[in-house]
Amino acid sequence: MKIAVIGTGYVGLVTGTCFAETGNQVTCVDIDREKVARLQKGEIPIYEPGLDVLFDRNIAEGRLKFTTDLLEGIQDVEVIFLALPTPPGEDGSADLKYILGVANDLGPILGHYVVIIDKSTVPVGTAEKVHAAIVAKATVDFDVVSNPEFLREGVAVEDFMKPDRVVVGTTSDRAKKVMEKLYAPLVRQGNPVIFMDERSAEMTKYAANSFLALKITFMNEIANLCEKVGANVDDIRRGIGTDSRIGKRFLFAGIGYGGSCFPKDVQALAKTSLDYGYDFRTLRSVMSVNNDQKKKLLPVVSEYFEGNLKGKTIAVWGLAFKPYTDDIREAPALENIKALIDAGANITVYDPEAMDNVKKLIPNITYCHTAYAALDDADALMIFTEWPQFRTPDFEKMSKLLKEKVIFDGRNLYELETMRENGFIYYSIGRELVKPVALSV
Ligand code: UDX
Numbered sequence: 001m002k003i004a005v006i007g008t009g010y011v012g013l014v015t016g017t018c019f020a021e022t023g024n025q026v027t028c029v030d031i032d033r034e035k036v037a038r039l040q041k042g043e044i045p046i047y048e049p050g051l052d053v054l055f056d057r058n059i060a061e062g063r064l065k066f067t068t069d070l071l072e073g074i075q076d077v078e079v080i081f082l083a084l085p086t087p088p089g090e091d092g093s094a095d096l097k098y099i100l101g102v103a104n105d106l107g108p109i110l111g112h113y114v115v116i117i118d119k120s121t122v123p124v125g126t127a128e129k130v131h132a133a134i135v136a137k138a139t140v141d142f143d144v145v146s147n148p149e150f151l152r153e154g155v156a157v158e159d160f161m162k163p164d165r166v167v168v169g170t171t172s173d174r175a176k177k178v179m180e181k182l183y184a185p186l187v188r189q190g191n192p193v194i195f196m197d198e199r200s201a202e203m204t205k206y207a208a209n210s211f212l213a214l215k216i217t218f219m220n221e222i223a224n225l226c227e228k229v230g231a232n233v234d235d236i237r238r239g240i241g242t243d244s245r246i247g248k249r250f251l252f253a254g255i256g257y258g259g260s261c262f263p264k265d266v267q268a269l270a271k272t273s274l275d276y277g278y279d280f281r282t283l284r285s286v287m288s289v290n291n292d293q294k295k296k297l298l299p300v301v302s303e304y305f306e307g308n309l310k311g312k313t314i315a316v317w318g319l320a321f322k323p324y325t326d327d328i329r330e331a332p333a334l335e336n337i338k339a340l341i342d343a344g345a346n347i348t349v350y351d352p353e354a355m356d357n358v359k360k361l362i363p364n365i366t367y368c369h370t371a372y373a374a375l376d377d378a379d380a381l382m383i384f385t386e387w388p389q390f391r392t393p394d395f396e397k398m399s400k401l402l403k404e405k406v407i408f409d410g411r412n413l414y415e416l417e418t419m420r421e422n423g424f425i426y427y428s429i430g431r432e433l434v435k436p437v438a439l440s441v
Pocket of ligand 1: 149150151152153154209212216249250251252253254255256257258259260261262321322
């Protein structure tokens, strides 16, 4: 099929590249000339494992092209994906100016029937708005379909190529046939393409992300309670996750969720609810608990240093909001680092991918080339991202480098017993505090 993807952000690039890989002819369109020039030279502006191989191959084999010219991009295409940003406006609702702007431009230039697909996460009713904007100026038939993405950063290629399900919102039989053809290569294993109306598809995306955010937040609160009653959240997770009604995934307590989706989507769904006169109380709690959770370790650190962080050096492992990405949007590490700086601490950091992004926002801290270099002469270590390389460190080396053997771990990376054996003071989330036992003579 011939496909156009408008918007070469994260979702657009993954969508365009993966559809090229399944044999389609894809043109990605973006108004950013510099970005398009880089893409044409074969440079990917984002870090996403596995994407580079597919990207290079499909450019080389001529299935993936880039342009700034909308008219050129949509020539003879059967489908047009809209993968445009929907940033939160001041009141928390998603701002549709980019999507509706492109819809306005598309109307007069459509030359034949085409299926226009909303891939961005958009509020209920957006497909209708996009339809209205196009129909006002179009001279041909078209359909607008809602087809939300469920891509996790870091594993987006796998999520795209082997989706658990594909959700398609359309009431048009003609569009349905096009969507079936488009997704057939991706659902060969029998995973379903679930058809529903446009509004339900739009709502499905928000419901999925909000539910996952709720699941994490629930575990974070269980963890907070575990600390008080003397229980271990790891055991609770195993104990409840084996119940197939609950499921094992997304039950890891930690320093709060971040990223470009969960915070934005939970906020937007809460706002949509209010717009329709419904107070979605669960979502309000999720947002409020998560805000607190992100700052949870700060008073603990402050108390450890008896309220005085002036001149203390805190080593930080992990800046990205999760591993396998350089994305720092809503990453818990950032507001913690800012608060520590405000309290007078010096910061030394290491992250395998995200340091360049943070340098632009927080220039006045020490960026290190290795995790161990960040520990050199530091008074304590704080961990914010569960990069695999942090999971099995050389504890002896860490002990020698750190001035004080104390770790504040927002991701529960280590077994309590290991920390005890290695003589660390170890704070984690929802588990007992590990303190070296004083030797009795
Ligand atoms: C999410 C959705 O998973 C994806 O389907 C959607 O389309 C986009 O948003 P993403 O934001 O890339 O993907 O990350 P995800 O892996 O879902 O993690 C989100 C946040 O939750 C991270 O901050 C992560 O650290 C946190 N998390 C996740 C936990 O704290 N505990 C968990 O058990 C799982």
